[in-house]
Every structure is written in structure tokens, then in C-alpha cells.
Amino acid sequence: MLYAAERQQRILDEARRHGRVEVNTVATELDVTPETVRRDLTTLEKRGALRRVHGGAIPVERLGDEPTLAARSTRLTAEKKRIAARALDEIEDGATILLDAGSTTGAIAELLPTDRELTVVTNSVQTGDQLAAHDKLTLFVIGGRVRNRTGAMVGEWAGRALGGITVDVAFIGTNGVSPEHGLTTPDQAEGTVKRAMVHCARRVVAVADASKFGVDHFHTFADLSQLDRIITDSSLDRTIAAAVEALGPEVTRA
Numbered sequence: 001m002l003y004a005a006e007r008q009q010r011i012l013d014e015a016r017r018h019g020r021v022e023v024n025t026v027a028t029e030l031d032v033t034p035e036t037v038r039r040d041l042t043t044l045e046k047r048g049a050l051r052r053v054h055g056g057a058i059p060v061e062r063l064g065d066e067p068t069l070a071a072r073s074t075r076l077t078a079e080k081k082r083i084a085a086r087a088l089d090e091i092e093d094g095a096t097i098l099l100d101a102g103s104t105t106g107a108i109a110e111l112l113p114t115d116r117e118l119t120v121v122t123n124s125v126q127t128g129d130q131l132a133a134h135d136k137l138t139l140f141v142i143g144g145r146v147r148n149r150t151g152a153m154v155g156e157w158a159g160r161a162l163g164g165i166t167v168d169v170a171f172i173g174t175n176g177v178s179p180e181h182g183l184t185t186p187d188q189a190e191g192t193v194k195r196a197m198v199h200c201a202r203r204v205v206a207v208a209d210a211s212k213f214g215v216d217h218f219h220t221f222a223d224l225s226q227l228d229r230i231i232t233d234s235s236l237d238r239t240i241a242a243a244v245e246a247l248g249p250e251v252t253r254a
Contacts, residue, residue, distance in 0.1 A: 002030065008040045009237055012049055015059045016214060022056040048075040049211040059215075069126070069150050072103040079209045079233035079254075084108040086231050086254040087171055090205055091118065095168040098197055099127050101152035101190075102173030104207045106130075112137070121167060123153040123193060147190060154189035162196035170201035172222070174208050176215035179243050182224050184217040191219035203228045206249070210236035213244075224248050 002010065007030060015021045023041070027034045041057045044050040050057040084107035091097055093116055099105045101124035109127045112118065112134070119138040122128055128141035144158030172194055176184040183206060185191045198204050204227050213236060227249035232241075234253045241251040 004040070004043075005235055006237075007032070007036075008044055011037070011040055011057075012044055012059070012211075013214065015050060015057060020053070020056055020058045024055075026056075044211075046075070047209075047211045048072065069101075069103060069106075073106065075103075076209045076211065076233070077107075079235070080104045080107040081111075082233060082254040083207050083209065083231050084111050086252060087205065087207055088112075090169055090171075090203070090229070092168070093117070095119070096121065096166075098122070098167045098170040098201060099124065100171060100173045100194060100197060101125075101127070101150050102207075104209065105171050105173045108171055108207070121165065123158055123197075125151040125153070144193075145189075147187065150187075150190065152190055152193065154187075154193050158193050159196050162193065162200050165200055167201050169203040169205055170197045172197055172204060172206045174206055174212060174221075176217045177206070177208055177213045177224075177230065177244065178216050179224065179247055181216045181220050183222040183227075184215070184220050186217045186219070188219050191221040194221040198222045198226055206230045207232075209233050213240055 011021055011026055023034050023037045027037045041050060041052055045052050051060055083104055087108050088111060096119040099109055099122040106127055109130055114134055117136050120131055121140045123142040125146055131137055131139050142153050142158045142161045144153035145155040147154050174183040175186060206227050210233050225248040229250045231252045231254055236253055245251050
């Protein structure tokens with residue numbers, strides 16, 4: 001018998017491999033009741049990994065519908081807070097850090113200490129607004145076109161600004177992580193800005209919950225070899241973590 005987390009990972013892998021899963025088929029293959037499978041699908045849907053349909057489920061990346069920042073901010077909040085808390089260990093006093101737009105990087109912004117002098121660069125409208133009131137932070141907000149779905153500044157202005165700076169550590173969000181395609185995102189404009197962020201940082205730390213692993217989107221913006229660390233949550237399968245680490249970055253399960 002598989003543990004629930006192992007069973008759910010098997011279901012998710014099957015959905016991504018075949019484009020969908022059916023309750024009765026999975027129940028037979030895993031030797032569990034259909035009710036157990038339905039509960040697993042509900043859990044995976046709450047994680048934002050699957051979308052329930054009649055008789056089964058479809059992986060969200062197949063739907064071509066990128067969730068808004070508001071929607072993503074309500075998913076896996078406990079896991080994102082643990083990832084953010086671990087990310088703070090990567091920040092030294094007086095450091096210059098870059099915070100990408102996104103719900104997990106937004107969780108880092110929420111936890112930044114107010115009693116330390118730091119320089120923060122961000123392309124996030126929400127993060128810029130949130131951190132503007134902190135007296136000890138030196139804040140730079142990168143300009144550009146605002147992508148409403150994510151609140152990210154994108155475009156030529158953003159790319160030009162990033163090309164002229166160097167930061168100690170960049171915290172990068174991503175829609176997908178895989179050994180085959182690295183870090184991926186559905187939007188080309190965001191992918192271009194994320195790629196510039198990777199190039200301007202001395203250290204690159206990707207932050208992504210476990211549901212992002214094994215997912216590939218349209219645009220690759222970083223190879224795994226370009227990353228120093230990936231911080232994820234403790235539900236990530238250790239075998240998957242090892243496969244990612246073999247390509248370069250340390251994987252920390254928070």
C-alpha cells in the first residue's frame with residue numbers, strides 16, 4: 001500500500017503523462033476505492049495541480065489557463081510560508097536581493113525583517129507597495145508594462161534596468177520545474193524578464209512548491225545548472241529532488 005502522498009504523486013504523474021486520469025481506472029491500478037481516489041483528486045485540486053472533471057481530472061497546465069496572482073496566493077499557503085522562512089537564511093545583513101513577482105516570492109516579502117538594512121529590487125507591483133513603508137529597506141521597483149495577471153513588470157524597460165545591475169541573491173518564482181526543461185513559464189514576456197534576473201545575480205535561488213515539479217510550460221527561462229538552490233516544500237518526492245540535484249542546484253525541502 002502506498003502512503004497518501006505517494007499515491008497522489010502517482011496520480012499526478014499519470015495525469016501529466018496521459019493528459020487526464022479517470023477515477024475508476026486509477027482505483028483499479030492502485031487497488032484502492034474510488035472514494036479514496038476522489039479524495040486524492042480533491043487534495044490535488046486544492047494544491048492547484050489538477051482540475052476536477054466528470055469522472056476524473058485534468059492537469060492544470062493542459063488547460064492553458066494561467067491562474068491569477070490572487071488565485072495562487074490562496075493555494076498552499078502553509079507550504080509557501082515554510083519556503084519563505086527558509087529563504088530568509090540565504091540573506092546576509094546588508095545584502096542586495098531581488099524578488100521576482102509571484103505568490104511564493106510575495107511570501108518572502110511578507111517575512112523580510114524590518115530591523116535589518118537591506119536593498120531590495122523587485123518587478124512586482126504588490127511587493128513594491130508592500131515594502132515601501134519599511135524605513136530600513138532601500139527599495140528599487142523596476143519599471144515596465146504591468147502584466148495584470150501576475151502584477152509583474154515586463155518588457156523592454158524592465159529588461160534594460162536588470163541589465164545594468166548586479167545583486168547578491170535573486171529569488172525567482174516559476175510555473176514549472178523539470179530536469180528536461182529547467183524552469184518554465186507560460187508567458188514569453190515574463191520569461192524574458194526572469195532570464196535577465198538570473199543573469200544579474202551572484203546567487204540564484206528558485207522558490208517553488210512541490211506541485212510545480214514535473215510541469216513544463218511554453219518558455220524555458222533557466223537551465224537547472226544556472227541555479228544555486230531550489231527551495232521547495234517537504235512533500236516533494238526525494239527521488240525527484242535527487243534527479244534535480246544531479247543537474248546542479250541544491251534542493252532544500254522546507
